[in-house]
Amino acid sequence: MPITATGDLIISLLGTPAAVGIARTLAGARLRKWDCYRILDDALLIVSELVTNAARQTPHEELRFQISRDAAGVIIAVWDSSPEIPKPKPLFELTLEDLDMDEDTFDNSGGRGLPIIQTLSTTCGVTRDPHGGKWVWARLSP
Template structure:
């Protein structure tokens, strides 16, 4: 499912994938986990994709579960998530202008919810970041 790389495509991607998961009769808990993983992967792809370019969302089911992947044209690989440590309020910048800059948990969420995840480089120079969810 190719789509223009913009913040709005997270909702579009979720609507399309949600319909597929419902057709596959995944329960609400499995769809919730898939939603979180998809949102993180799409948001990360959008953040590295130049304006005017597109990303592609992949969703596949087999006997082992569901794989969600997002392809982007950026050759850079995502950084492995840091070890999961519960943040302390002193670690966060709670000033109003910086409140939304306390992120960096996306790939940790993906790793925690997935049976497996990884990156597959594309011949075009981009990559697909994917996560496999047990169903």
Template sequence: MTSGLKASGELRMGMAASPASAGLAWTLVGQRLLSWGLGEDARYDAHLILAELVANAVAVTPVGGSITLHCRRDADGVVLGIADSCPGLPRDPPPVVELELEDLDLSEESFDDNGGWGLTLVAALSADCGVTPLDSGGKVVWARLRS
């Protein structure tokens, strides 16, 4: 695991590509956001955004691989990102819509697998979001928090 705090206040930390990394990412970012004076609403949105970004990165990373958390503050606010080694870019999220219960597959075998809405949630909660390809062949999926 690697970590570093850049002089600019950027937090960058490598972590295992595991669903448990969402909790670690939130602990680190939550403390950083508190120290920057962000309110409860922004921290709540950041928590949901991080959970989705980590889940997506973990899903495309081979077992035993790693992902990297990015959190930085700049003149325009706070940007959260998760880097993975997968060169594939995520599909554009579907438009934000209100789901009805009948839209979900509630069968026992699919009850918790109604995915595909994570980036829509990220887009709805953030001021801006996107994907930045890395020279290494991977990418950073990022979101800018609303101020």
């Protein structure tokens, strides 16, 4: 597991559902080591959303997961090879009457991850990688 001199973690993962659990476990250990308990739950939710999105975008391909810190906070970033920039679904107020309880669509709640990340993070964005693909990232203040 590559760890930089500053304690940042950078690791390659395969774009599968298992990548989410691996990234959460490693991020949780790193955040605890940095005594970032106040942002731990928000950070782990952001890790889940970013890795899930990347794995769905590029299934069974390489992903890169990074968690680092600087004076302004903690940065969580995930690289995937797709050039497609993620776009959040429009937000709307959901009522019980709006829920479709049809068995085929019961768990079809995807597309809400980016608004969650925007809400929990200090700032977030997408940076195209000059070598291909993109980094989707979020910053949290400690």
